């Protein structure tokens with residue numbers, strides 16, 4: 001681990017890094033920054049939450065002269081939320097140097113983007129569909145681009161962006177540096193790398209375990225019908241600071257977030273059928289803490305970095321182990337601890353074991369939280385809130401009445417009554433959800449998926465089979481190391497509605513029927529863009 005001063009960065013870049021509170025570089029940053037600074041092409045792989053954004057962002061910002069007035073750097077991300085987030089981090093890193101960066105993504109009014117482009121940003125962060133749209137309109141020209149970054153490249157290909165990415169990269173001069181970050185290295189990524197990267201250096205922070213080590217992983221066996229109750233109790237028992245709950249389909253997400261709201265939780269939903277405005281709003285509320293439960297489809301599984309996420313709950317098991325790794329990786333980031341809970345219906349236990357096998361990680365069985373535990377959790381939370389007020393001395397105006405009451409009544413009785421009032425009984429509203437089909441362990445060989453991509457140990461790196469917690473080999477902030485490996489044919493559940501970035505904004509949207517959500521198909525294939533999956537971009 002190095003301090004950032006050792007990389008020979010410009011003082012202004014260093015100053016921004018310090019302001020972000022980064023003291024030491026993470027392993028992926030350690031390896032990537034010097035390579036990226038040398039000008040070589042690079043392929044990078046590392047665990048969730050280990051700072052890959054800064055790993056490419058820092059050298060990128062360091063290299064661009066402030067006087068530059070052309071678009072010289074292009075970063076591509078699979079989802080809109082990620083484009084916004086990466087642009088945000090790039091913005092922070094360039095605070096003192098003062099470069100201009102701009103996110104370009106579907107769903108946002110194109111005129112607004114065109115106006116922003118007139119301010120001559122040097123760095124564009126975009127989703128492929130909308131980027132292509134601008135290229136076709138000639139509102140973005142890539143002829144001066146010197147650096148290209150592909151973030152979450154495997155995900156972009158899984159979303160069907162291969163052709164878009166190819167057409168974009170063909171517009172960029174050959175004399176350029178290309179940095180590719182990908183969780184997995186399936187054949188199509190290798191093909192893309194062969195086609196567009198020049199003698200890339202491969203940087204992989206070797207995994208002891210696929211998942212980030214600071215995430216405590218648990219599962220709870222529940223029947224489909226018990227799931228909502230189990231969720232309420234779990235939330236009460238654990239009182240997460242911020243939680244992300246993953247549901248399998250958009251309908252599921254809608255029903256869940258509504259149900260949670262009815263019960264009095266501060267929750268909202270995120271999926272690809274919402275307008276971009278709604279999506280932005282939900283993300284903003286979640287980031288600033290005005291909601292503390294985000295219910296989402298896999299659109300939120302990749303790359304999203306919200307500090308304070310203490311819990312990830314898989315209300316429905318994810319389709320494949322790779323998705324599991326990304327989902328739970330929304331917590332336990334940047335050296336912090338996190339908890340993951342997965343609900344598993346009895347028929348899904350094989351699927352859970354498959355996930356354990358592929359991720360080489362034991363997932364602990366936990367009992368369904370009892371009502372008593374849930375109540376206790378809520379009471380504890382109230383007590384903590386009360387103590388906080390006491391500690392911060394924020395009660396003076398209540399002192400008079402407190403003294404009066406204490407003269408007449410027993411202090412324990414008073415305190416208990418006040419706590420009861422504060423705890424606020426969660427409304428016992430009945431919430432009915434449309435049942436989802438259980439996932440079944442697929443009829444496949446344990447390590448090779450239908451498309452030939454491997455789940456085998458080789459691609460996941462070293463052993464530590466079943467090891468709990470990991471002793472932290474090689475890792476990032478203590479023991480983060482590399483990650484996951486090849487995914488497989490991604491689940492076809494329509495719930496994977498990460499965005500398509502369909503061109504001019506006229507695609508998508510139609511046929512938003514729910515019917516295909518049910519996916520009774522036991523070997524679901526990832527749909528090649530059934531429009532319902534995506535909002536137009």
Ligand SMILES: Nc1ncnc2c1ncn2[C@@H]1O[C@H](COP(=O)(O)OP(=O)(O)OP(=O)(O)O)[C@@H](O)[C@H]1O
Nearest residue numbers: 022024025026048049050051052053054303305334
């Ligand atoms: N050197 C560092 N020291 C402390 N925090 C850091 C450092 N580098 C990055 N971070 C913070 O760690 C968090 C995770 O970073 P980032 O989102 O880049 O992870 P990632 O590796 O891209 O994860 P994912 O695989 O989920 O996309 C961010 O909040 C980031 O600001």
Ligand SMILES: [Mg+2]
Nearest residue numbers: 052053151303
């Ligand atoms: Mg990332």
